[in-house]
Amino acid sequence: MVLDGNLTGLKPSQIKALERIDRRRIPPDQVVTGELARFLTELSRDIRRQLGVIVDRQGLILHVLVGDDREILIPDLSRFGLGRSRLRGLRCIHTHLKGEGLSQDDLTDLALLRLDLMAAVAVGEDGLPGRIDYAHLLPDNPEGKTVEILSAPSVYDLRLDFSRFIESLESEMERRMGETFDLSDTREKAILISAGSEPRPELEDSLGELAELARTADVVVLDRVVQRTQKIHPRFLMGEGKLREVIIRALQQGATLLIFDQDLSPGQVRSIAEMTEMKVIDRTQLILDIFARRAHTLDGKVQVEVAQLKYLMPRLLGKGTAMSRLMGGIGGRGPGETKLEVDRRRIRDRLSRLEKQLENLARGRRQRRQRRIRAEVPIISIVGYTNAGKSTLLNALTQSAVFTEDLLFATLDTSTRRLRFPQEREVIITDTVGFIRKLPKSLIGAFKATLEELEDADLLLHVVDISAERFEEHIAAVERILQDLDLATLPRLLVFNKIDRLPPGETAALCRRFEAIGVSALDRDSFTPLLDELQRRFWPEEGCDEGRQGGQDSE
Numbered sequence: 001m002v003l004d005g006n007l008t009g010l011k012p013s014q015i016k017a018l019e020r021i022d023r024r025r026i027p028p029d030q031v032v033t034g035e036l037a038r039f040l041t042e043l044s045r046d047i048r049r050q051l052g053v054i055v056d057r058q059g060l061i062l063h064v065l066v067g068d069d070r071e072i073l074i075p076d077l078s079r080f081g082l083g084r085s086r087l088r089g090l091r092c093i094h095t096h097l098k099g100e101g102l103s104q105d106d107l108t109d110l111a112l113l114r115l116d117l118m119a120a121v122a123v124g125e126d127g128l129p130g131r132i133d134y135a136h137l138l139p140d141n142p143e144g145k146t147v148e149i150l151s152a153p154s155v156y157d158l159r160l161d162f163s164r165f166i167e168s169l170e171s172e173m174e175r176r177m178g179e180t181f182d183l184s185d186t187r188e189k190a191i192l193i194s195a196g197s198e199p200r201p202e203l204e205d206s207l208g209e210l211a212e213l214a215r216t217a218d219v220v221v222l223d224r225v226v227q228r229t230q231k232i233h234p235r236f237l238m239g240e241g242k243l244r245e246v247i248i249r250a251l252q253q254g255a256t257l258l259i260f261d262q263d264l265s266p267g268q269v270r271s272i273a274e275m276t277e278m279k280v281i282d283r284t285q286l287i288l289d290i291f292a293r294r295a296h297t298l299d300g301k302v303q304v305e306v307a308q309l310k311y312l313m314p315r316l317l318g319k320g321t322a323m324s325r326l327m328g329g330i331g332g333r334g335p336g337e338t339k340l341e342v343d344r345r346r347i348r349d350r351l352s353r354l355e356k357q358l359e360n361l362a363r364g365r366r367q368r369r370q371r372r373i374r375a376e377v378p379i380i381s382i383v384g385y386t387n388a389g390k391s392t393l394l395n396a397l398t399q400s401a402v403f404t405e406d407l408l409f410a411t412l413d414t415s416t417r418r419l420r421f422p423q424e425r426e427v428i429i430t431d432t433v434g435f436i437r438k439l440p441k442s443l444i445g446a447f448k449a450t451l452e453e454l455e456d457a458d459l460l461l462h463v464v465d466i467s468a469e470r471f472e473e474h475i476a477a478v479e480r481i482l483q484d485l486d487l488a489t490l491p492r493l494l495v496f497n498k499i500d501r502l503p504p505g506e507t508a509a510l511c512r513r514f515e516a517i518g519v520s521a522l523d524r525d526s527f528t529p530l531l532d533e534l535q536r537r538f539w540p541e542e543g544c545d546e547g548r549q550g551g552q553d554s555e
Helices: 012-023 034-047 105-112 162-180 200-216 240-253 266-275 281-292 298-328 335-374 392-397 441-446 448-456 470-485 504-514 526-537
Strands: 003-006 052-058 061-066 090-096 117-123 129-137 145-151 189-196 218-226 257-260 279-282 379-384 415-421 423-429 461-466 494-496
Touching: 003 012, 012 034, 012 061, 012 298, 034 052, 034 090, 034 117, 034 129, 034 423, 061 090, 090 105, 105 129, 105 145, 129 162, 189 200, 189 240, 200 218, 200 281, 218 240, 218 441, 240 257, 240 266, 257 281, 266 279, 266 298, 279 281, 281 298, 298 335, 379 392, 379 470, 392 415, 392 423, 392 494, 392 526, 415 526, 423 526, 461 470, 494 504, 494 526
Parallel strands: 003 061, 090 117, 189 218, 189 257, 257 279, 379 423, 379 461, 461 494
Antiparallel strands: 052 061, 052 090, 117 129, 129 145, 415 423
């Protein structure tokens, strides 16, 4: 048993009485015994402070809590894990000096800590236990209710077989969660959250893209939350009360992960993480995770690790700074700060080695590019929004087998192939990593070496998924990134992919409006206008020829 809380001013005899509480045990079928309730209320009246106990399902008292006249503070209970029903297997029983019912703080603790039960016993004027108010969590329900509050005139009138009740509650919680997802599925279960001042449709569209990113990362999405706010909260992104509601609802649904669509500052991550034991990540961290999964070449793996370490560094520095304010000066360097200093030094050393490795890899790429330039073979680089079908188009044009999948960032590593035209003409086509709105700056920096391939291109083939609802925003996002990379002056050809998903008349009108060429990467017969345009641009004197053949792998 652990004695926690405000012990200042207590007499030694009172502290010894509190320490002896662990000798008492509650039968598994009872919420609290009359004897324990009377002991707590009499001592609570004597010291004029709220008292409480944390009890497990076997009836063992694990913590004794001493508060003030208004509240008790529940200690960290994270070492007691959550079960399949997402309950912790602990209940809190405490006293209320003024006979008041359960407070909002009591109900919030119940929901955030996933306690089996929260009970408050009123302290009578004579110190005897009075009315008992208690609350328990509810399974996920259409009404969105999270707790149910009940009461009994006194502890002695409480008729509740606790062991049978909690078994029934857990069974119903598991049944309701089983209707949403497979309980044997070990993947992360996430709630997606977006808070911002943009119009709601824009926030929802971005959240839809975040859901696709989550699917790519093999995360099960349980729910989405959108909050429009005029001002971003400096600590919690959204209002603290709203965030608590979201976390409570997420726990009720069985979520294990919160994913924010906006980038979180190190301080925001810490503040939100202090409110819940669920993992908390933002859009950048999710993309970094996807990149780490999808990078296969040495180049890609090194660049992803660089981006991850640069993302981690300020968050680690933030913790170190906070600790140094608390433990500064000679003799104040505890093992925590020492470990942080070691971690920071290791990250800096690792970054230095990786950046040297990137320089060597970049040197090799430059040599290969120089050979292509000397060969005077035209170079085409395919760019576009992620999942626009760039790799599929490359495969179809060159009859190769670059990996493709209906996922965001399915391929990260640069692929280069040759495309042959009649009369022994050929071009080199390079496929690069896809772009996305709000692409993290750390990723642009890390992949800048790979994107140097674009600088030598004679033509950028900007591939667009014409069937996407907001394809115009995708075009604008790609153009912004090209501008950031100082590539806006390179010649470009807009190619609308997936025209098979739209009516022919609509496709033709969009191609005229945007001066684009329409293709379906799944239908080689649709490539004729594209190949004709490429031949016209590179060899205008040759004219067009229908007798084209597929390419072969080059590098």
